[in-house]
Amino acid sequence: MGDWKTITVPVLSSDSQTTFPYTSERKRSPTSMSSQVLRLSLPSSKNMHSFFSAFCTEENIEQSISYIDRELTTLGFPSIYAESKGKELNLVSMVNCMNELLVLQHKNLRAQEEIEIQHLKLGSDMDHLQNCYAKLKEQLELSKREIVGLQEKDRQLQSKNRNLHQLLKNEKDEVSCFVQKLQNVISSRATQYNHDMKRKEREYNKLKERLHQLVMNKKDKKLAMEVLNYVGRADGKRGAWRTDKTEARNEEEMYKILLSDYEQRQKQLLLENTELKKVLQQMKKDIISLLPPQKQKPKERPEDGLVLSDQEEDIGELNKENMWELSCETVREQLTNSIRKQWRMLKNHVEKLDNQVSRGHSGALNEKDVISREDHELETEKLELEIQQCKEMIRTQQQLLQQQLTCDDDTTLLLQDCYLLEERERLQEEWRLFREQKKNFEKERKSFTEAAIRLGLERKAFEEDRGAWLKHQFLSMTADCKSENMTTPSAFLRSKYLVLTQTFV
Amino acid sequence: MNFSEPFKLSGLLGRFSPDGKCLASCVQHRLLVRDASSLQILHLYTCVDQIQYLEWSSDSLFILCAMYKRGVVQVWSLEQPDWHCKIDEGSAGLVASCWSPDGRHILNTTEFHLRITVWSLCTKSVSYIKYPKACQQGVAFTKDGRYMAVAERRDCKDFISIFVCRSWQLLRHFDTETQDLFGIEWAPNGCVLAVWDTCLEYKVLLYSLDGRLLSSYRAYEWPLGIKSIAWSPSSQFLAIGSFDEKVRILNHVTWKKITELEHPATIASKQTVSVDPKSMETLAELGNGVSDAPVIVYKEVEKSPTVGTERLSFPPTRELASSLFSTQSKYDISQVPVSLQYIKPVADRANPKVGVGMLAFSADNCFLATKNGDFQITSLSWHSSGDSMLLLSKDNFCVCYLEREEVK
Numbered sequence: 032m033g034d035w036k037t038i039t040v041p042v043l044s045s046d047s048q049t050t051f052p053y054t055s056e057r058k059r060s061p062t063s064m065s066s067q068v069l070r071l072s073l074p075s076s077k078n079m080h081s082f083f084s085a086f087c088t089e090e091n092i093e094q095s096i097s098y099i100d101r102e103l104t105t106l107g108f109p110s111i112y113a114e115s116k117g118k119e120l121n122l123v124s125m126v127n128c129m130n131e132l133l134v135l136q137h138k139n140l141r142a143q144e145e146i147e148i149q150h151l152k153l154g155s156d157m158d159h160l161q162n163c164y165a166k167l168k169e170q171l172e173l174s175k176r177e178i179v180g181l182q183e184k185d186r187q188l189q190s191k192n193r194n195l196h197q198l199l200k201n202e203k204d205e206v207s208c209f210v211q212k213l214q215n216v217i218s219s220r221a222t223q224y225n226h227d228m229k230r231k232e233r234e235y236n237k238l239k240e241r242l243h244q245l246v247m248n249k250k251d252k253k254l255a256m257e258v259l260n261y262v263g264r265a266d267g268k269r270g271a272w273r274t275d276k277t278e279a280r281n282e283e284e285m286y287k288i289l290l291s292d293y294e295q296r297q298k299q300l301l302l303e304n305t306e307l308k309k310v311l312q313q314m315k316k317d318i319i320s321l322l323p324p325q326k327q328k329p330k331e332r333p334e335d336g337l338v339l340s341d342q343e344e345d346i347g348e349l350n351k352e353n354m355w356e357l358s359c360e361t362v363r364e365q366l367t368n369s370i371r372k373q374w375r376m377l378k379n380h381v382e383k384l385d386n387q388v389s390r391g392h393s394g395a396l397n398e399k400d401v402i403s404r405e406d407h408e409l410e411t412e413k414l415e416l417e418i419q420q421c422k423e424m425i426r427t428q429q430q431l432l433q434q435q436l437t438c439d440d441d442t443t444l445l446l447q448d449c450y451l452l453e454e455r456e457r458l459q460e461e462w463r464l465f466r467e468q469k470k471n472f473e474k475e476r477k478s479f480t481e482a483a484i485r486l487g488l489e490r491k492a493f494e495e496d497r498g499a500w501l502k503h504q505f506l507s508m509t510a511d512c513k514s515e516n517m518t519t520p521s522a523f524l525r526s527k528y529l530v531l532t533q534t535f536v
Numbered sequence: 537m538n539f540s541e542p543f544k545l546s547g548l549l550g551r552f553s554p555d556g557k558c559l560a561s562c563v564q565h566r567l568l569v570r571d572a573s574s575l576q577i578l579h580l581y582t583c584v585d586q587i588q589y590l591e592w593s594s595d596s597l598f599i600l601c602a603m604y605k606r607g608v609v610q611v612w613s614l615e616q617p618d619w620h621c622k623i624d625e626g627s628a629g630l631v632a633s634c635w636s637p638d639g640r641h642i643l644n645t646t647e648f649h650l651r652i653t654v655w656s657l658c659t660k661s662v663s664y665i666k667y668p669k670a671c672q673q674g675v676a677f678t679k680d681g682r683y684m685a686v687a688e689r690r691d692c693k694d695f696i697s698i699f700v701c702r703s704w705q706l707l708r709h710f711d712t713e714t715q716d717l718f719g720i721e722w723a724p725n726g727c728v729l730a731v732w733d734t735c736l737e738y739k740v741l742l743y744s745l746d747g748r749l750l751s752s753y754r755a756y757e758w759p760l761g762i763k764s765i766a767w768s769p770s771s772q773f774l775a776i777g778s779f780d781e782k783v784r785i786l787n788h789v790t791w792k793k794i795t796e797l798e799h800p801a802t803i804a805s806k807q808t809v810s811v812d813p814k815s816m817e818t819l820a821e822l823g824n825g826v827s828d829a830p831v832i833v834y835k836e837v838e839k840s841p842t843v844g845t846e847r848l849s850f851p852p853t854r855e856l857a858s859s860l861f862s863t864q865s866k867y868d869i870s871q872v873p874v875s876l877q878y879i880k881p882v883a884d885r886a887n888p889k890v891g892v893g894m895l896a897f898s899a900d901n902c903f904l905a906t907k908n909g910d911f912q913i914t915s916l917s918w919h920s921s922g923d924s925m926l927l928l929s930k931d932n933f934c935v936c937y938l939e940r941e942e943v944k
Contacts, residue, residue: 217758225715229692236691243650246628255655255662258621262613262657264640273705281700281707288682289745292727300789 096120103128311370318373322380540575547588553596558614560599562587567601567612581612584622589632593639594681598657600642602633609633609642611657623655636701637681649674652686654704663704669694673719678726683707683745685729687717696720696731698747708747714739718762725771728788732776735761735887740776742791751791755784760888766895766904773901777892781908799892799908898922903938 087095100111108128113119543561550561552572559570565586569579581601589602602609607630611621629647636643642655649670654663668674669687676685681701688695694717698708716734723730728750733739738761742750753776755761760779767774773794774786783797894907894915900922907913915928927934 232689232692239648239650242648246626246646246650255626256621256623258657259619261659262619262640264638264658273703277703278705281703281705284700285683285707285745289727292725296788 108132308366311366315366315370315373318370318377322373322376543575546586549587549590551590551592553592554594555596557596560590560592562590562601565603567599569599569614579612579614579617581610581617583610584608591633591635593635594637595639598635598639600633600635602630604630607647609644611642621657625653628653634675636684637677638701641701641704643675665697665699667695669717671718673721676720676722676729677701678722679724680726682726683722685720685722687720687731689717696729696743696747698729698745708745710743710747712741712743713749713752714741719765721765721767723767723771723774723788724769728771730765730767730774732762732765735763735779737761738778740765740774740786742774753784753786753791753793755793756780760891763891763893764895766897768897768901768904769899770901773897775895775897775904775906777895777906777908779888779891781891783892783895783904783906785904797904797906799906896925898925 096111104110108131109124111120111125111128113121544563545561546563550559552559557572558578559572559575561568561570565583567579567581567583567587567590568577569581570577581599583601583603585603585606585608587601588604589600591600591602592598593600597614599612599614600609601612607625607628609623609625609630611623613619623642623644625644625646628650630644631647631649632645634643635641636654640657642657644653644655645651645668646653649668652665652668652675654665656662665686665688667688667690669689671687674687677683684699684701686697686699688697694712694714696708696710696712697706699705700707712731714731714733715737718732718734720732721730722728727745729743729745731741731743733741738755738757738759740753740762742752744750755776755778762776762778764777765774766777772788774788776784776786778784781799783799784793785795785797786792787794889910890908892906892908894905894913896905896916896918897903898905898918899920902922903918905916905918905925907916912929913927914930915926917926917928919925923938925936925938927936
């Protein structure tokens with residue numbers, strides 16, 4: 032489209048009256064291109080005459096024609112002159128040129144229209160985008176302002192929070208301080224009180240001592256106890272003097288009492304211990320029996336090995352424990368540890384079963400491991416039937432076996448004889464059949480051999496006949512050969528020969 | 537239940553003899569001995585003054601009557617009614633008097649707890665125990681009567697002396713780690729002595745018969761401490777009731793707390809008991825009494841009969857009068873949860889009426905009865921078979937029977 036710019040057509044003076052039919056008012060953004068497009072449109076029919084007369088007048092016809100011719104040739108059109116240097120116009124070429132120009136003009140106008148439409152579209156799109164952009168910018172501004180506001184609030188709240196925390200800490204410290212102070216006060220008061228009490232008590236003791244002295248002094252005069260007669264001791268024994276021996280005896284007795292008490296307690300505890308140990312061992316056995324036999328999975332094998340060895344160890348331990356006294360610390364620990372282990376395993380197993388049951392309840396029929404109850408029952412019924420049948424079979428077999436083994440000699444012999452008889456008869460039958468067949472075969476063989484002999488004889492006879500006949504023929508042939516004209520015998524001869532040769536082939 | 541006609545009694549001094557054959561009661565200065573079954577008066581003794589204390593000897597042969605005002609103790613014999621014995625403390629005064637377990641010695645505590653005099657009825661000997669402690673339970677005899685523990689205080693420190701009762705020889709004398717000893721009690725097996733401190737200090741010390749400190753237990757430090765203590769009959773448990781309304785039970789193997797029983801103001805449907813997990817093995821011995829069994833609350837309801845006013849006649853007939861003023865009481869089973877009446881005690885008085893004041897184990901070690909708070913019950917005792925309990929208050933008494941589940 033650069034061509035549009037190079038053509039400099041004399042622009043009309045800015046007549047306000049001139050209106051261009053194909054111009055379009057562009058309010059928003061007139062670009063340089065559009066202004067040029069505007070100006071390159073056709074003038075209206077009103078000023079067409081004046082426009083056209085402005086270029087070519089009566090005087091400069093030849094110049095204008097030559098100018099036009101030059102322009103056209105530069106544009107690529109053929110020359111409008113009839114000859115290259117003549118002044119005669121080639122009307123045909125001129126008309127063609129004019130037509131071409133018109134066509135070109137039309138095309139250009141259409142292109143212009145399209146461009147203008149596109150331009151309008153782009154313009155409206157641009158407007159729209161600008162609107163959106165402006166709106167988004169506003170929104171962005173708003174949100175930025177909001178964020179700033181919220182941040183500010185957040186900061187304030189945080190600072191308030193910090194202040195409150197600080198206050199709380201201070202209060203706590205104060206309170207603990209106060210509590211400490213109160214405790215100090217209490218302890219100080221307590222010590223003071225104790226001190227005072229002790230002082231008062233000492234005074235009181237002094238008074239008591241004094242009083243005691245006074246009382247004791249007074250007491251000597253009066254007889255304190257008046258009794259008709261002294262009563263015998265409760266246990267009937269006499270009173271004894273206080274000596275070291277009695278003191279030692281007292282000590283001894285005291286220790287005896289203590290010891291007996293301890294021994295009794297220890298016995299009780301031992302009994303309890305043995306009972307508990309028995310219970311524990313029983314529990315262990317039960318737990319081991321409850322646990323399922325470990326399957327041989329490769330990844331569990333090391334654990335399996337341990338578990339099995341543990342079980343074996345435990346069983347071995349049991350035997351050992353029964354031999355030794357059960358008061359050894361290590362033995363006790365082993366027992367409790369092994370029980371704990373077994374219990375843990377049992378727990379895991381029960382948990383697994385629980386999970387399975389819960390999965391089964393939640394309707395997981397896709398599980399291969401979980402069989403529905405009816406299937407299970409059916410299977411069990413089937414298995415039971417099978418078992419029954421097998422049992423019956425086994426029973427009958429056993430019976431038969433029993434019969435065999437436990438029969439008397441006579442009956443067995445009889446039985447055996449029976450079986451032998453049967454077999455013998457069968458064999459005889461077969462033999463009979465066999466003999467018959469043999470006889471038949473013999474007969475047939477005989478007949479065959481006879482037939483073969485006969486056949487041989489016949490053959491021989493036939494050979495002799497043939498030989499004789501040939502000889503005869505041959506002789507006859509040589510006799511007939513003299514008459515060559517006799518075709519019919521030759522035919523016959525020929526046919527005969529043919530027959531003969533055929534037979535021998 | 538039949539009731540006999542009432543007899544006069546002064547000073548709440550009515551005692552059955554230990555063998556259960558006789559009943560001793562005193563009226564002012566007279567001592568009456570009746571036959572327990574027929575209530576016939578067997579003997580009548582006259583003392584010099586109003587009798588303030590009465591005690592049978594352990595073999596039911598002698599009765600001790602103490603007259604504190606006069607400082608005189610008189611002993612009467614049942615075998616020989618004309619036998620008499622009078623012990624005069626004179627100016628020393630008398631505050632307490634009791635028999636020794638063998639029934640032949642009398643221990644008199646003089647005024648101001650100056651000394652304890654041991655008077656013998658068999659010999660002429662007299663023994664003195666100096667500096668006895670002036671506390672609630674200062675003297676304790678073992679169940680078999682062999683040993684006697686006496687709490688003493690010298691130079692502001694507490695001591696315990698253990699005497700052999702047969703000869704009153706001092707066996708052991710050791711000091712205790714208490715601030716101000718409040719009481720001592722032997723375990724029923726006679727091998728352990730429980731010593732507890734004043735209520736200002738929660739401390740229980742356990743001493744062996746030979747004076748070694750076995751263990752000491754302290755639940756908390758500052759609030760008021762122990763109010764009452766009881767041994768279980770098998771000596772396996774020691775129940776400690778304290779002012780914080782809780783009972784703590786120690787076991788005899790480790791002397792550590794195995795359980796803590798609470799007395800909440802609102803009784804929930806299931807009382808849970810906190811158990812020390814380390815001592816779980818001894819819990820089994822405590823039996824059904826300490827578990828989360830459902831709680832049954834019996835509430836005493838007094839009903840006074842209502843009388844229509846038109847039926848009143850003047851003067852009121854005897855039956856009407858007695859029915860107007862007699863109140864019947866019965867026990868309703870209250871629906872749990874029950875909230876007990878709780879009157880907060882006055883805070884600025886000494887010895888507040890809170891806390892577990894009474895503890896009683898049943899004879900078969902299965903049950904523990906406790907009294908918490910200010911209920912007007914003066915005594916709580918079990919029957920020896922362990923299935924019934926007697927509650928005594930000032931005006932009433934109540935017999936409770938327990939329905940026990942059959943143990944298979």
